[in-house]
Amino acid sequence: MSRFILRRLFSLVPTLFLVLTVVFVMLRLAPGSPFDQERSVPPEQLAAMEERYHLHDPILKQYGNWLLMIGRDHTLGPSMKYPGRSVEEIIGLTLPESMKLGFWGLIVALAMGIPLGIVGAVRQNTWKDSVAMAAAMLGISVPRFVLAPLLVLVLSLKLYWLPVARWESWRHMVLPVFCTALPMAAYIARLTRAGMLEVIRSDFIRTARAKGLSERVVIVRHALRGALLPVVSFLGPGFAGMLVGSLVIERIFDIPGMGRYLVEGVQNRDYNLVAGVVLVYAVLLSVANAAVDVAYRFLDPRVELDT
Amino acid sequence: MSEEVEATETPPSSPAKASPPEADATKGASLWTDAWRRLRKNRVAVVSGVFIIFLTLFCIIWPEVSPFRYDDANIALGATSPSWTHPFGTDDLGRDLLARLAFGGRISLAVGIVATFISFAIGVTWGGVAGYFGGRIDAALMRIVDVLYTIPLLVLVILVKAFFANDKTIFYRWFVWSIGLFTDHAKDPKYLPLFQIVFVFAALGGVSWLTMARIVRGQVLSLKSQQFIEAARSIGVGDAGIIFRHLLPNALGPIIVYTTLTIPSVMLTEAFLSFLGLGTEEPLSSWGLLVANGTESLDLYPWLTFFPGLMLALTLLCFNFLGDGLRDALDPRVRKD
């Protein structure tokens, strides 16, 4: 098992390397310079600024310098848009906020989705099932950027129950986390239900029932593990997708997270920052996938671990 | 990858718990007719399918017959609530919302279908080859999938736009040339937004094929050791024949389901991109763009959000129901008691 984990983590490295290379090249080739401004900068000054960051060197040389910078100086470089701030500082300040949002979103999504899915499966084809699945469908079909302003309108502006925006106390977290969690919860509900339905019909469940165990024990203790398999395999990309999708929530609620740099960094041609954010994203995704694989194995010993 | 979630709903049989296909290739015909029969009995799926067809026809026909064009601005009119002349109201530039919805539907549906088709084509081939040959080919192909998977969608889209959707690049010239085969006015700058959309399709399709490839590969892996494949090989069927005539048709079930479920995912992603200003742009419309613009004045002109949102949600629901129905139809073990 630990060999597997190590092997998975080890295989991250070439993947990360390739990812960063691709992004690096594409960024540098895209038209536009980090230093274009509205008040026209005299061309000499522009050239001088670009010179300082070695932007006129041949691409290979820039690439080499950049790798050296990471490997030797242990820094991701300065941000070109925010002077005086290094990329790792920016990431260090904003990643935790995104992670908070993501983490709680995940918890809430699981807490809402799994029970809903179980109800749907166990009470299949009753009204409870229909209601549960209808709610899930709705959660999937309504985009976050519609849900969020709607909730803000009702809960904050009309009823004054919750803050409108910003990121200060736990009360500020309620709406953003909920909006982040809802679509995920919907998917999780559907997956849980589907998985549960499959498991419920299997032999060993029948055996458990025959043994006289109560329905609740049967469901929770025995069926759930198998039912959660599809949920688990969804969590990896789901979590990553949430980190990206948090961009919308961050923008609407003014949360100082990392998501916005995915877009702004590229638009500003802030090469170092984009590289840093992509790196973090890639690491998170890969680790999440690896964790999912490991969790999968725990839940279902019949699964062969992929090499 | 969709902003919302990657639709990696497990196909009916996960790789680990693969069960033999219902019938081998020679009895394939009856698998499909069986499935079709079951599907027809599923009322929800049927209604959904009919609705989608109706909607598509509406979006194709209505902009041609409507008294208002999607880009007909009437500034003096401004935003008005639904009325007899404008059943869905108008937006702040005085444009008829119904016309914009219908036109937008063309784009949203086209994006969904074309991007999904691209992802289908690439993903199936890629995953099929990888799963069948295994070994180093598999490792190499999947490594590429891993790398591309790890690049955030947004970064890719912006770069693609900056690169390709700029009228000075070579890709644009190719595009103009290919359009020029069909029409005289290829160089008309009003086509530029269309080109940009097409590149967005490409970007979206270019990302969602990744999961498709993985799923196909998984299916192929689990099927490839089955007896009927042995049998085919012993008759002397070549590699290509085995992949395309035996493996894929049997794996097709989950693939079809996943494809149907990709469409809503792509449509949502397009809406997400439009909200960020990276997707469809004015004066074109798509449901995503309409919804995104509508949320800016949610309490002032609610119809601007309500109708596009409703349309989007209904379409997504229908595709999801249809996908569910297909899954139920193709995998009869999941029986409704």
Add this chain to the structure above:
Amino acid sequence: MTNDSSEYFGTTSRPGKDPHHFYANNGQEPEYLDPGKAHDTASTRLIDHLYEGLATYGPDAEPVPGAADSYDQSPDNRFYRFHIREDAKWSDGKPVTAGDFEYSWKRALDPKTQSQAAVTLYMLKNGELFNQGNLKVTKVETAVHTLPDETSAEVTKLSARAPVVILGRSPLHIDTAIPPWAAIPADIEGLGYDKADLKTGAPEKATVLREKSSEPVAVSADARLPPGDYALLRRLGPVVCNGEPDHWLEVEALDGSHKRGLLPGCMTSPAKSAKGFALIAKWDATPTFHAPKEVVPGAGDPPKPEPLGFVPMSALEGDSSVLGVRAVDDRTLEVELDYPVPYILDILCSSVTDPVRRDLIEAFEAKGDPDGWTRPETILTNGPYRLKTWRFRYELTFDRNPYHRYFDQLAIHEITWMAVESYVSTMNLYKVGELDYIGDNSALPPPYLPVLRKKKDFEITPSLAEYWYELNTKSPPLDDVRVRQALNLAIDKQSLIDNVVRGSQTPATHFVPDFTGQGYDKYLASLRKSGTDPFHGKGRDFDPERARALLTEAGYKVVKDGDGYRAEGMAPLELLYNTSEGHRVIAVAIQDMWKKNLGVSVSLRNEEWKVMLKNVRDRNYQIVRFGWVADYDHPQTFMDTFMSKSPNNRTGWANGKFDELVQKARSTADQNESMRLYVEADRILADEVPKLPIYFYTKSTLVKPYVKGFHFNRRNIQLVHWMRLDPNFASDPSDAPAIEPSSWPVPGDYEKATP
């Protein structure tokens, strides 16, 4: 629905909030809190609170005394002398000196700083030349470089970088038993002295004879440099040293201060130092200023000036006649301008003229972290507020500067500046009472304007800024002035404002807003009263028929096409704008107008900001959306963007007569005549339309009724210093500011006043 019947938008109480704590939205993350480098409003607005220049914006955005409390000026508005107040202090208690200002201005102009705000200081003598790297310093001809050894690559690099000649290699260390005299100009010829007793110590006094004059200049014994390492520059006049004939030596310190001094030869002990050796280089040519070549109007792009290389800052030290700013003593700053600037007090409010602390900045530069000093832990500022916390991309908080004279009088003790980018969220935050106003750095979402207009806390004021479309006058058919005029006359600007922009803006037919100050508005009003209006009437206002006639005349016949028009032979034009909802809506409307009124089809292209700027830089556009916000309250700031040499003139349009008119207008001391010339120049612009004037901005502001001291003005500048929060606003309607600023005493006469 937002149709509450209450007369204010949202709540008017602030439960749980400190009445001395002000909440505002800065809109975006500031790029720099460094006055020398900041040029975006998100930064300069904060700097206006943290720092204090010689002047400050008062409650009505008029320049009031800041760090300076009085000044002298010359009659031709070219020479000024400012007196720094006694109680001006930094946030660490140290006094603010004139030297801080001199250092700050020179640093901003120094090409090495790469400041994008330097343009404001071009009024200084040689400011522009210096900033563009064309300045060579006259008097200091030689420079000394310390190198590890003789074979360093520096030797060759030095001569490659600038026209230099290597003069010599000094045996570095000269151990001075008696310190040399300092601050002695380099062009001395000889040295004499009254008392010499070199056995017991250094002479008390010495007399220096300058090269060009025989007037002796006394040098006092206090002017000494510390003992240490020096490099020998040259040998000067003879001296008797310890009874033996010797020479005076000119030496330069090698501790990085580049200070030069003189001492008699026998006072040195030349020995090798561990540091290496000194390379002495001399500028190669007779030092002069190399100005850019003369501009020929209409000849296309202004020729690029040839830079001669960057002049080291140290070269300017002590030689204050080069750049038009000098600190005469700790509290007196003298300023010399290249051309008269009657509105200098206004310019002295802007952030680039604020002082900075040299010791702080140089310490950070030495560490290799030149931008790191603006963090809350290390920053030093001299304004009424100081930086308390800085949460990146989220908020900054300010508290009061305990050393500032306003400390006890400020009604606001703490300010929180948020960085909310979404307009709708900002509006919501205001509604629930989390923000006290929405104004300068945030806009209100246009769809809500009709609702907001009805509220008492909403106000629309004219703003010194203009929205325009720039035309690439080098790209046919836009090179034909008739085509440009046709495009201009076919836009129904009033309808645009009423239906699309909806902010009660003023349609523009020319380029200097009517309400610009410094006498412009009065001049224009008097013109209009006498019956002539230079900017309205035929050929200026919306006139689709005339537009069609002009276009036809230019060779593109406009024929009827259904219930619209079609301009024959006219290829579609392209309108470029940066991705933004506001610009999109306007562009779509204008596209429609051109189609309906003129038959010209235009395609819209929007690009993200960086790509658009690059395309504009490369002249890769036809029509592009831009605008201009006044840097100061005077027509010159708008006219600047049309001058043929200006970097902000991207249109390729150049008109000699226009340049001439503006130059004359700027140098004319008579205000009325000056304004007359400006109006003349603006008429040329209105005729030639290298840019299409669309509208003059207005500012829509929401301010809570309990905010007092917030005065609307055309600059949209409201500093928090003057504000106070009054919970009894319902019963007390006065809007007096929290502090009454002092006013300027009558300026003294520059020549006569004692420095």
